[in-house]
Amino acid sequence: MSNKPSTKPLSGFMELLPEEQKLFNELLETIKNTYELCGFIPMDQPLLDRKEVLLAKAGGETEKQIYELTKGDTELALRFDLTVPLARYVANNYGSLTFPFRRYAIGKVYRGERAQAGRFREFYQCDVDIIGNETLSIGYDAEMPIMIARVFDNLNAKFKTGPYKIRINNRKLLSGLFEALSIEDKATELLALFDKKEKISSDEFTESLQNIGLDNSAFELIQQFLDSDIDGLPSLSIENEQFQEGISETLFVLNAAQASGSPIESFVYDPTIVRGLDYYTGVVFETQLVDYPQFGSVCSGGRYDNLAGQYTNRALPGVGMSIGLSRLFDQLVKNNALQIQTQKTNSQVLIVPIEENNAAALTIQKQLLDMSIACEINWSDTKLDKRIGYGDKMGIPYLMVIGNNEVESGEYVLKNMQSGESTQGSVEDIVTTISKV
Amino acid sequence: MSNKPSTKPLSGFMELLPEEQKLFNELLETIKNTYELCGFIPMDQPLLDRKEVLLAKAGGETEKQIYELTKGDTELALRFDLTVPLARYVANNYGSLTFPFRRYAIGKVYRGERAQAGRFREFYQCDVDIIGNETLSIGYDAEMPIMIARVFDNLNAKFKTGPYKIRINNRKLLSGLFEALSIEDKATELLALFDKKEKISSDEFTESLQNIGLDNSAFELIQQFLDSDIDGLPSLSIENEQFQEGISETLFVLNAAQASGSPIESFVYDPTIVRGLDYYTGVVFETQLVDYPQFGSVCSGGRYDNLAGQYTNRALPGVGMSIGLSRLFDQLVKNNALQIQTQKTNSQVLIVPIEENNAAALTIQKQLLDMSIACEINWSDTKLDKRIGYGDKMGIPYLMVIGNNEVESGEYVLKNMQSGESTQGSVEDIVTTISKV
Numbered sequence: 106m107s108n109k110p111s112t113k114p115l116s117g118f119m120e121l122l123p124e125e126q127k128l129f130n131e132l133l134e135t136i137k138n139t140y141e142l143c144g145f146i147p148m149d150q151p152l153l154d155r156k157e158v159l160l161a162k163a164g165g166e167t168e169k170q171i172y173e174l175t176k177g178d179t180e181l182a183l184r185f186d187l188t189v190p191l192a193r194y195v196a197n198n199y200g201s202l203t204f205p206f207r208r209y210a211i212g213k214v215y216r217g218e219r220a221q222a223g224r225f226r227e228f229y230q231c232d233v234d235i236i237g238n239e240t241l242s243i244g245y246d247a248e249m250p251i252m253i254a255r256v257f258d259n260l261n262a263k264f265k266t267g268p269y270k271i272r273i274n275n276r277k278l279l280s281g282l283f284e285a286l287s288i289e290d291k292a293t294e295l296l297a298l299f300d301k302k303e304k305i306s307s308d309e310f311t312e313s314l315q316n317i318g319l320d321n322s323a324f325e326l327i328q329q330f331l332d333s334d335i336d337g338l339p340s341l342s343i344e345n346e347q348f349q350e351g352i353s354e355t356l357f358v359l360n361a362a363q364a365s366g367s368p369i370e371s372f373v374y375d376p377t378i379v380r381g382l383d384y385y386t387g388v389v390f391e392t393q394l395v396d397y398p399q400f401g402s403v404c405s406g407g408r409y410d411n412l413a414g415q416y417t418n419r420a421l422p423g424v425g426m427s428i429g430l431s432r433l434f435d436q437l438v439k440n441n442a443l444q445i446q447t448q449k450t451n452s453q454v455l456i457v458p459i460e461e462n463n464a465a466a467l468t469i470q471k472q473l474l475d476m477s478i479a480c481e482i483n484w485s486d487t488k489l490d491k492r493i494g495y496g497d498k499m500g501i502p503y504l505m506v507i508g509n510n511e512v513e514s515g516e517y518v519l520k521n522m523q524s525g526e527s528t529q530g531s532v533e534d535i536v537t538t539i540s541k542v
Numbered sequence: 543m544s545n546k547p548s549t550k551p552l553s554g555f556m557e558l559l560p561e562e563q564k565l566f567n568e569l570l571e572t573i574k575n576t577y578e579l580c581g582f583i584p585m586d587q588p589l590l591d592r593k594e595v596l597l598a599k600a601g602g603e604t605e606k607q608i609y610e611l612t613k614g615d616t617e618l619a620l621r622f623d624l625t626v627p628l629a630r631y632v633a634n635n636y637g638s639l640t641f642p643f644r645r646y647a648i649g650k651v652y653r654g655e656r657a658q659a660g661r662f663r664e665f666y667q668c669d670v671d672i673i674g675n676e677t678l679s680i681g682y683d684a685e686m687p688i689m690i691a692r693v694f695d696n697l698n699a700k701f702k703t704g705p706y707k708i709r710i711n712n713r714k715l716l717s718g719l720f721e722a723l724s725i726e727d728k729a730t731e732l733l734a735l736f737d738k739k740e741k742i743s744s745d746e747f748t749e750s751l752q753n754i755g756l757d758n759s760a761f762e763l764i765q766q767f768l769d770s771d772i773d774g775l776p777s778l779s780i781e782n783e784q785f786q787e788g789i790s791e792t793l794f795v796l797n798a799a800q801a802s803g804s805p806i807e808s809f810v811y812d813p814t815i816v817r818g819l820d821y822y823t824g825v826v827f828e829t830q831l832v833d834y835p836q837f838g839s840v841c842s843g844g845r846y847d848n849l850a851g852q853y854t855n856r857a858l859p860g861v862g863m864s865i866g867l868s869r870l871f872d873q874l875v876k877n878n879a880l881q882i883q884t885q886k887t888n889s890q891v892l893i894v895p896i897e898e899n900n901a902a903a904l905t906i907q908k909q910l911l912d913m914s915i916a917c918e919i920n921w922s923d924t925k926l927d928k929r930i931g932y933g934d935k936m937g938i939p940y941l942m943v944i945g946n947n948e949v950e951s952g953e954y955v956l957k958n959m960q961s962g963e964s965t966q967g968s969v970e971d972i973v974t975t976i977s978k979v
Contacts, residue, residue, distance in 0.1 A: 109598075109852065109853050109854070110595045110598055110852070110853065111592070111595070112630045112631075112633040112634035112853050112854070113634060114588055114630075114634075115588060115590060115591065115592065115616075115618070118588035120587055122635060122638055123583045123585075123639070126583070126584055126585060127583065127584065129586075130586075142888070142911055142916045143911065143918065144889035144916055144917060144918030146560045146564065146886060146887045146888070147564065148563060149558070149566075149567075150551070150557055151556070151557060152664070153552060153555065153609070153620075153652075155547065158547045172590070172613060172618075173611065174611035176609060176654050179552075181609075183590075193549045193551075197549035197550060197551075198559060201559055202559075202560070203886070203935040203936055205920075205922070205932075207887070213589065217613050227588050227589065240923065242922055242923050243921075244900065244921025248919070251904070361900065361904055364900065364902075364904040365904040365905070365907065365908050366905060415546065415547070416546050416549050417549070449640070450581055450583045450644070451578045451583070463681065463798065463801065464797070464801035467688070467798055467801040467803075468801060468802070470802065471802050471803040471804075474579055474692065477579065479578060479579045479580070479581055481580065481581030481644065483642075484679035484680075484681025484682055485642070485679055486677065495640060499640055
């Protein structure tokens with residue numbers, strides 16, 4: 106054996122077998138079609154950008170994880186999300202865009218994280234954002250959970266991913282509360298603690314909350330706030346403009362979800378949803394698959410005040426959401442939540458010419474393709490069994506062997522490979538039979 | 543103005559406005575759907591790979607153009623085509639694949655060429671390859687021009703890209719001829735000269751051919767060969783096995799094209815088609831748009847003996863083709879061959895709630911979406927004129943303003959924004975009206 110390089114893909118880079126790829130693409134198409142149906146336009150930006158552009162706002166972790174390179178004397182990097190390139194794009198094309206600017210983007214992003222199970226270094230994000238010019242109505246925030254519901258309803262209809270729960274909060278409730286209590290200096294600590302409330306015990310949470318060093322009344326009010334449902338919030342009598350805005354925005358979003366006819370049990374107010382410390386400013390949300398809580402949030406996002414402050418002085422508020430598709434797909438597959446299909450190709454018919462009836466095979470192929478019936482010819486010079494076996498292995502549902510008998514009589518045989526049943530007739534009859542299924 | 547980074551994309555990296563992106567995606571979809579119809583399965587591989595893998599076979603120009611980077615202590619590079627990753631994939635997954643392995647891949651590749659008009663450093667390739675296990679029938683070669691015809695017929699039907707010409711040759715004709723004349727040592731020079739025959743004058747060509755230093759009979763036979771059509775080749779009486787194989791393979795391909803019902807005037811035998819010096823070994827082809835000869839070849843490919851020799855000792859012959867979509871799109875746009883559409887979004891209906899009829903607007907939106915009618919709500923808090931103007935600018939064909947009158951009566955008004963015509967009725971009536979178009 107000569108000295109050949111490894112043929113494995115890089116660690117953390119997903120590379121699928123045909124039957125997996127087909128399934129992955131079907132998930133991706135379902136998401137994409139839902140985004141387009143909801144009036145979002147596609148964007149497809151470069152994967153490479155100037156390093157100074159990508160890192161204009163980022164810090165710490167992001168900077169460490171970035172894939173950087175130099176070409177000529179330009180410092181470049183691979184994008185680590187789809188939002189930073191969007192910000193640059195909107196700043197660059199401000200005069201040519203119509204606002205609110207509604208775009209989706211489905212593409213690969215790169216983060217050089219430590220390799221571990223279920224973490225990818227190259228992965229798909231499926232993002233939707235709506236960007237306003239100076240202002241953006243709360244109605245657009247309300248659209249997001251409604252569309253998430255539609256996406257996961259569609260995924261469930263096709264792939265049985267099951268019920269989901271969209272947990273909704275508003276950062277104005279949190280900052281209003283801290284402002285009312287004059288504890289803004291403890292905001293970072295408190296948000297981090299809220300964020301992990303679900304993962305720790307109730308006693309641990311209370312102890313950590315005590316350790317933050319609040320006075321008694323603040324401690325109590327925070328506990329009441331966390332225990333309250335959305336309708337109970339007004340009775341906490343927190344006299345703070347932001348907090349009151351938070352209540353009315355949250356009610357708007359929940360009422361809109363109900364009016365939209367989405368399954369209302371899937372939407373829930375949750376005061377512990379935080380989503381990152383310094384990016385979001387209003388509505389925030391996370392989505393869980395009820396049958397797979399261990400996946401964590403499979404779709405999240407929220408409202409931000411200023412998309413592109415690092416590139417332009419214009420105020421561009423936005424609201425957005427993101428699905429980490431590579432990770433979601435990987436988790437669903439590992440939990441047997443998606444059935445890998447036996448059909449590895451779109452081909453509906455395998456055409457096998459024998460006795461040199463190549464021209465007839467090509468004519469039939471053309472007729473099927475013209476009727477949008479996907480098909481292919483097996484040309485191999487091997488035994489008939491093996492040629493038919495190819496169709497079996499690929500899971501192609503129908504077989505047509507084209508020999509002298511068929512060509513002379515004009516009567517072709519279509520064999521259903523699953524039932525073993527055969528139908529005989531003209532090419533037109535055969536097209537009809539396949540189209541009926 | 544503070545010191546902000548440039549918001550322009552990198553030079554040589556295509557970034558489109560919404561109306562351009564929509565058109566680009568429609569071209570891409572047309573190609574993709576044709577590939578899938580013809581029984582090719584999708585593959586989506588990492589854009590990054592080990593440098594030693596990508597450069598296992600490449601040399602010279604490729605190595606200079608490659609984008610390379612180091613992460614940890616691994617030397618990485620961005621893929622410069624889709625064929626090298628395919629070779630690695632087939633070698634890696636050999637035991638899991640069914641042969642012939644028919645895959646398409648549509649994705650971005652990277653070449654750090656000198657920036658010049660119409661040359662991209664990040665660009666889409668749309669590739670199809672069929673890989674055999676040890677052998678691959680000539681039938682698969684014949685499929686390629688037939689499918690190219692289908693792709694460009696479909697592009698023409700949708701975008702009026704016009705007629706095309708697929709020029710077909712076979713490297714066995716060329717190497718057989720050189721072998722018969724015992725001038726294999728001059729093959730490289732001759733192939734390079736054939737390759738540029740079209741671009742130079744007839745006198746220049748003859749002079750260059752003379753300068754190569756052939757004896758008189760060889761010089762004459764080469765001229766006869768180049769002047770002959772496919773049916774005249776046998777009368778050249780070249781007693782060489784490769785040459786004779788070249789004739790029969792070329793005839794097979796041309797006859798198959800005719801049998802497939804493809805427009806036969808689009809296929810032409812051309813002895814000057816060479817396609818690269820050391821990769822292809824049999825059938826080779828190029829495609830030109832008849833109305834735009836200045837584009838050069840817009841789709842080319844051919845047969846190669848050994849896909850993955852750098853990774854495996856198995857013989858994996860293949861045949862493939864590639865469309866450089868970014869360049870093709872750019873050229874078509876610059877030559878006004880594609881009409882940029884007025885509709886920038888998929889949305890068919892803009893819903894504008896007034897007098898706080900948000901719930902009604904959301905209900906109608908749901909009803910339309912459930913019927914697969916793409917639509918969106920304009921929530922903006924501005925004047926009605928401006929909200930309607932948004933729909934105009936985006937080219938959304940229908941408008942529904944939802945006010946108290948509509949909600950109380952259950953009679954909604956659908957306005958056709960192009961004709962100015964309005965229809966009135968229930969939501970069901972409105973769905974019917976839109977679906978009829």
